[in-house]
Amino acid sequence: MLNFFKKKDVANPIFAPLGTDMHCHLIPKVDDGSKCMEESIECLQTLKAVGYNKVIITPHFQYPRFPNDEDDIKNRFEELKHCAANEGLQIELAGIGGEYRIDTAFKARLDNPRFLKVGGKYVLVEFSLHQQMMGSDELIFDMQMKGYEVILAHPERYPYMNVNGMRLEQLKNQGVFFQINSLSLGGFYGDEAKHRAFEMLERGWVEFMGTDTHNTMYAQALRDLTHNRKVEKIMEKYQFLNNTL
Ligand SMILES: [Fe+2]
Numbered sequence: 001m002l003n004f005f006k007k008k009d010v011a012n013p014i015f016a017p018l019g020t021d022m023h024c025h026l027i028p029k030v031d032d033g034s035k036c037m038e039e040s041i042e043c044l045q046t047l048k049a050v051g052y053n054k055v056i057i058t059p060h061f062q063y064p065r066f067p068n069d070e071d072d073i074k075n076r077f078e079e080l081k082h083c084a085a086n087e088g089l090q091i092e093l094a095g096i097g098g099e100y101r102i103d104t105a106f107k108a109r110l111d112n113p114r115f116l117k118v119g120g121k122y123v124l125v126e127f128s129l130h131q132q133m134m135g136s137d138e139l140i141f142d143m144q145m146k147g148y149e150v151i152l153a154h155p156e157r158y159p160y161m162n163v164n165g166m167r168l169e170q171l172k173n174q175g176v177f178f179q180i181n182s183l184s185l186g187g188f189y190g191d192e193a194k195h196r197a198f199e200m201l202e203r204g205w206v207e208f209m210g211t212d213t214h215n216t217m218y219a220q221a222l223r224d225l226t227h228n229r230k231v232e233k234i235m236e237k238y239q240f241l242n243n244t245l
Contacts, residue, residue: 012226013051014235015182015209019243020054020094021047022118023153023179023210027076027096030068031060033214037083044084044091046219047211050226054094056118056245058210061098063105070114073098094245099153100125102136110142118151119245122177126153132160137167140176151177151208156184156196163199172205177241179208183218185234186225201234207241 015021024047025033026040034040047055057080059073060066077096084093097118100109102125109115115123123143127136143150152171155161155178161168172178183189184197200206211222225231 009223011046011049011051011223012232013049014226014232016051016053017235017243018052018209018240020056020119020245021052021211021213022056022097022208022242022245023058023099023124023181024055024213025059025099026055026057026213027059027073027080030073030076031062031066033059035215037080039216040080041084041087041089042216043213043219044089044093046216046222047213048089048091050222052091054092054245056095056097057093058097058099058118058124060101061109062101063103068098070098070116073116095119097122097124102127102133102139104133106139110139110146113146115148121245122149122151124151124153124179127158127161129157129159132158137171140171141174144175149177150175151179153179153210154181154184154193154212155205156180156193156200157189159192163196163203168200168205177207178205179210180206181212182209182231183212183221183225185231186221186228188218188221188225201238206238209240209242 026043028034028036028040061068081093098116118124180197184193187194
């Protein structure tokens, strides 16, 4: 009986086929993610437990809320690596990227690019979660014209972007990669995001899956998600590009 109650705390490594988590906020104190080194270590242990063997960390770059600097973030990443090694963590900290908000400051970033790329190849971008910014799709197009490979973070989370609308389809048609959040599949961000995530998978629009882990609350939700049969089936049915990173 005791085992029955303990079952939920034991993570199922269902995300092993992905290999790499490519979206999370585990550099302490640089954004709305992890608040301290201990929290980062605990979250990384969870990522290992749910099946990942590599992780790429992607702090927010968003003006003026998170005015991060690429060189500073690189240094902090090295500190985290050092601590993780001291703790004997069995997950590889494979790289540092950024989650770049397409905001009013983004054009300046594009004019003077210092992007921290996911896997050294992709620029991970996100839109506002509340309202559409005029000209944001054009900025993505400009990036592509300059030769950048663009991943749009969690397209299922933008309430103003419908799967049946023109906008997501247009981004898809012009070669933008889509990354959904695994937690969306369990309803962590609400039913609408959940349905949109499943619909995008069915349409074959999703190349990457990320955890977007911010803290231990997300990590626990991720552990719980590994007991969700529907999500387990998704992992068996679809292939992602995470394991190419
Ligand atoms: Fe994120």
